[in-house]
Amino acid sequence: MLLLNRSDIEKCYSLKDCIAAVADAFKYFSAGKVDVPLRTQILKQNGKDTFLCMPAFCEDYDAACVKVLNMFPENINQGLPSINAQVLNIDTKTGVVNAILDGNYVTQLRTGSASGVALKYLAKKNCRKGALIGTGGQAATQLEAMLIVRNLDEVAVSDLDFERAQKFAAKMQEQLAQYHTKITAVKTGNEAVKDADVIITVTPSTKPVYDAQFIKKGATICGVGAYQPKMEETPAELVAKANKIYFDSKDAVLAESGDIIIPLNKGMVANTSFTGEIGQVVSGDLIGRENDDEIIFFETVGIAAQDLMATKSIYDKAVKQKVGTQVNM
Known part of the structure; x- marks a missing residue:
């Protein structure tokens, strides 16, 4: 399995790359070619903190992933990230999880790219x-x-x-x-x-x-x-x-x-x-x-389609450029 932290991603991937990937994500999604259930969302009783799970699959893009994300807005007051996440990239032919990516950075990239x-x-x-x-x-x-x-x-x-x-x-x-x-x-x-x-x-x-x-x-x-x-x-x-x-x-x-x-x-x-x-x-x-x-x-x-295309494009570039850490699970 390939582990990709923020530093790894920055070595091989740019926000400009991600804007192109997210444009694809929106296009495929609106064409009905991405399987994206409405995300599972659990809100704590304080009405602020949220646990999220976002799966996605696209046959045409040969991509599958699941993002697990927790959003705690008040973290900013403690100097902590308001979002904590990991993304699992999945081989569509075997179902094997072949990479885990820093979901915080993937989220930052894909969310910025949506506005881009x-x-x-x-x-x-x-x-x-x-x-x-x-x-x-x-x-x-x-x-x-x-x-x-x-x-x-x-x-x-x-x-x-x-x-x-x-x-x-x-x-x-x-x-x-x-x-x-x-x-x-x-x-x-x-x-x-x-x-x-x-x-x-x-x-x-x-x-x-x-x-x-x-x-x-x-x-x-x-x-x-x-x-x-x-x-x-x-x-x-x-x-x-x-x-x-x-x-x-x-x-x-x-x-x-x-x-x-x-x-x-x-x-x-x-x-x-x-x-x-x-x-x-x-x-x-x-x-x-x-x-x-x-x-x-x-x-x-x-939407999870953004994570899907961003994650797949990051993974492909990382493999091609031999970036990241391989581990046995």
């Missing part, structure tokens, strides 16, 4: 300012994905903890220097999203992290953090005024995300308000952005 795919296909070509709200464990790849797909002059970063936002911005300014983008911390979500062309929110908030009135025409917004029905980082008013609304998985979003469930329950949007899945845009079966004035909203809760 959405912005690649839905954002205006000419974008100047980005906004990122939330600086937890998923934030770094969200920010880099934004910079990979659009050439931005600046990105404003905000967080409930301004000092944490400042530290994150300074760290990212150094780590992502090759993109030549100014990364600065601001005190509020409204300040971050004002005049922003592309926006990513990645928080577990149960109330909106910005006001819809500050979103300008032509903006593309990715809602990433609201993975439970009571979570609502995106204002319902924004969802209501969006010209187009796309999902990673319509069924998963309608079952799990408060960003959509809450405005639906309030009667502010209807099922007819939803445009479709991003995979349909990737495949060319559904139109994306049609002009530079459209406000487009993309909601993702994460």
